[in-house]
Amino acid sequence: xxxxxxxxxxxxxxxxxxxDVRAKADARIDRHxxxxxxxxxxxxxxxxxxxxxxxxxxxxxxxxxxxxxAKFLEPLLPQGEVWTVHFIAGLSLFFGITAYLVYLVRGRLxxxxxxxxxxAIFVRGRTKAARKARWGGINxxxxxxxxxxxxxxxxxxxxxxLGYGGWVVWLHATxxxxxxxYIAVHTLAHFLxxxxxxxxxxxxxxxxxxxxxxxxxxxxxxxxxxxxVVSGIAWADFAGRSTLVVDRVAAGPDLxxxxxxxxxxxxxxxxxxxxxGANFGGTGETDVEIRAVRDxxxxxxxxxxxxxxxxxxxxxxxxxxxxxxLLDANAAKADVTxxxxxxxxxxxxxxxxxxxxxxxxxGPKPLSDAPAPLNGRGYHYTTDGSYIDMWQxxxxxxxxxxxxxxxxxxxxxxxxxxxxxxxxxxxxxxWGDPGTSAYRYNFRFEGPGGYTGAVEPLRLPKDWQVTxxxxxxxxxxxxxxxxxxxxxxxxxxxxxxPYAKDVDAQIPVGTIMPGVLLxxxxxxxxxxxxxxxxxxxxxxxxxxxxxxxTGSKYDVDxxxxxxxxxxxxxxxxxxxRHTRHMRPVxxxxx
Numbered sequence: 001x002x003x004x005x006x007x008x009x010x011x012x013x014x015x016x017x018x019x020d021v022r023a024k025a026d027a028r029i030d031r032h033x034x035x036x037x038x039x040x041x042x043x044x045x046x047x048x049x050x051x052x053x054x055x056x057x058x059x060x061x062x063x064x065x066x067x068x069x070a071k072f073l074e075p076l077l078p079q080g081e082v083w084t085v086h087f088i089a090g091l092s093l094f095f096g097i098t099a100y101l102v103y104l105v106r107g108r109l110x111x112x113x114x115x116x117x118x119x120a121i122f123v124r125g126r127t128k129a130a131r132k133a134r135w136g137g138i139n140x141x142x143x144x145x146x147x148x149x150x151x152x153x154x155x156x157x158x159x160x161x162l163g164y165g166g167w168v169v170w171l172h173a174t175x176x177x178x179x180x181x182y183i184a185v186h187t188l189a190h191f192l193x194x195x196x197x198x199x200x201x202x203x204x205x206x207x208x209x210x211x212x213x214x215x216x217x218x219x220x221x222x223x224x225x226x227x228x229v230v231s232g233i234a235w236a237d238f239a240g241r242s243t244l245v246v247d248r249v250a251a252g253p254d255l256x257x258x259x260x261x262x263x264x265x266x267x268x269x270x271x272x273x274x275x276x277g278a279n280f281g282g283t284g285e286t287d288v289e290i291r292a293v294r295d296x297x298x299x300x301x302x303x304x305x306x307x308x309x310x311x312x313x314x315x316x317x318x319x320x321x322x323x324x325x326l327l328d329a330n331a332a333k334a335d336v337t338x339x340x341x342x343x344x345x346x347x348x349x350x351x352x353x354x355x356x357x358x359x360x361x362x363g364p365k366p367l368s369d370a371p372a373p374l375n376g377r378g379y380h381y382t383t384d385g386s387y388i389d390m391w392q393x394x395x396x397x398x399x400x401x402x403x404x405x406x407x408x409x410x411x412x413x414x415x416x417x418x419x420x421x422x423x424x425x426x427x428x429x430x431w432g433d434p435g436t437s438a439y440r441y442n443f444r445f446e447g448p449g450g451y452t453g454a455v456e457p458l459r460l461p462k463d464w465q466v467t468x469x470x471x472x473x474x475x476x477x478x479x480x481x482x483x484x485x486x487x488x489x490x491x492x493x494x495x496x497x498p499y500a501k502d503v504d505a506q507i508p509v510g511t512i513m514p515g516v517l518l519x520x521x522x523x524x525x526x527x528x529x530x531x532x533x534x535x536x537x538x539x540x541x542x543x544x545x546x547x548x549x550t551g552s553k554y555d556v557d558x559x560x561x562x563x564x565x566x567x568x569x570x571x572x573x574x575x576x577r578h579t580r581h582m583r584p585v586x587x588x589x590x
Contacts, residue, residue, distance in 0.1 A: 034206035038219035046096035052089035056082040079363025083355030099226035107218035135193035163273025255532040267291035277579035279572035299558040310481040310535040311573035312488040314341040314396040315515040323454030332450035335375040336575040338478035341396030343571035381429025404529035408554040422447040435524020459496035492517040
């Protein structure tokens with residue numbers, strides 16, 4: 001805000017032969033500057049909103065692998081569900097800016113920050129008046145600078161909210177750091193302009209000096225119009241959300257035909273921009289196209305998204321002179337971004353709250369009474385006792401064989417003794433539904449700092465040459481596609497034997513072995529989603545089906561009248577750094 005806030009008029013003292021000590025004392029106090037009430041109110045609205053937006057934005061930014069400043073500030077940043085605060089703070093900031101502009105115009109105070117006042121920067125002289133004039137001009141220049149930065153922050157913030165990433169993310173984060181530094185520079189510049197009392201004036205309200213201006217009620221007009229504008233933005237956001245219409249069809253599609261089944265031509269697609277993930281050719285972005293239909297008993301979904309490579313090799317193992325090694329030691333902290341499989345996760349939430357239905361909690365320890373996340377990134381869980389239905393397709397863990405894992409996000413579970421001792425991975429509220437899994441890993445769990453040396457596999461191939469042949473052409477470039485028909489897993493029961501030194505001795509150094517063992521398949525609530533998937537022309541196509549109603553508390557029922565929202569995340573050979581989008585897609589069942 002301007003350093004030239006209106007001062008309370010100070011009338012000259014009336015002549016008197018007997019000085020009034022109290023009046024002189026009051027006069028001395030009143031000589032200190034004050035600011036008009038409207039400026040103070042709007043200033044603090046903007047200040048609080050800006051600070052809240054910055055610290056939550058820095059927490060979000062600290063999640064990025066390339067973050068430096070945000071990582072340095074991480075111990076000072078809030079943790080947990082910061083998305084809601086960030087977006088509300090951003091909307092409040094927009095409200096404050098709108099109100100300030102209206103206030104300046106309505107109160108005829110535009111000249112406070114007039115460009116002509118910048119000439120004062122070049123005033124020469126060493127007198128107190130000259131120095132104050134220069135600092136006054138510098139303050140005006142700083143105000144124009146923060147106006148520009150805030151404008152860019154607002155524009156890039158809107159773009160991010162709509163799903164645009166890339167350079168927009170960098171520009172938004174850079175301007176946020178500039179705004180953070182501005183707070184200190186702004187405070188110092190005002191102090192150099194008028195000392196401590198220049199800062200304290202924002203705690204000393206006074207009415208506008210001009211009675212005519214007061215009658216125009218500029219503050220009331222500013223706040224009223226600010227509410228109207230922000231309400232309009234919120235309404236436009238809600239009204240502009242995408243809706244996935246799930247129409248009823250006489251007979252469901254044949255999954256083996258993927259999108260070639262004629263039924264899909266009747267389904268209106270919804271395209272979702274997702275961004276800020278890992279890989280995807282260095283962009284971290286991909287668009288996901290979604291269709292859905294249902295018949296009397298089953299609901300069907302089709303997904304198609306760009307991915308420049310067919311990635312199936314989930315943390316494979318290589319034999320070296322001293323034994324078997326994981327190709328990606330980042331598995332120890334659950335943050336693999338090189339040797340991993342492609343995945344797609346879809347959640348159906350009954351809540352449209354920010355942060356994937358309010359389930360995303362960021363920070364190195366968002367739950368104070370639970371183990372810290374291995375990757376320091378945060379957890380998924382709900383705080384109201386509800387459950388969010390999740391489908392997760394994993395290309396290297398049964399996904400290419402026609403299954404999708406039925407999972408959920410719910411309240412954080414009580415950590416086991418092994419999880420508290422970091423002998424197992426605690427995942428808060430993100431778990432598979434009850435039942436058995438279709439896979440397990442071919443190595444024992446090692447937490448942070450693990451997998452840097454040789455590990456002993458749980459199983460070995462019955463015939464290592466057959467297993468090697470199934471891998472197809474092996475290219476250890478993480479961005480390289482697996483061969484058509486390649487198999488980067490081993491069926492535990494039929495293709496492996498327990499680890500034994502004599503069997504291991506027959507396998508030559510340099511051999512690559514899958515890190516995934518497929519078991520007997522999903523059972524219980526975790527089962528029930530059938531799928532088919534294929535990678536071609538740099539795109540994955542996935543079609544999946546499930547019963548309309550399962551009777552499980554972890555699942556949503558796809559019945560007319562039920563309201564829920566869809567979020568989708570794509571993984572390009574990464575463990576947890578998936579793409580994301582802010583705006584939910586409403587699912588409309590007809």
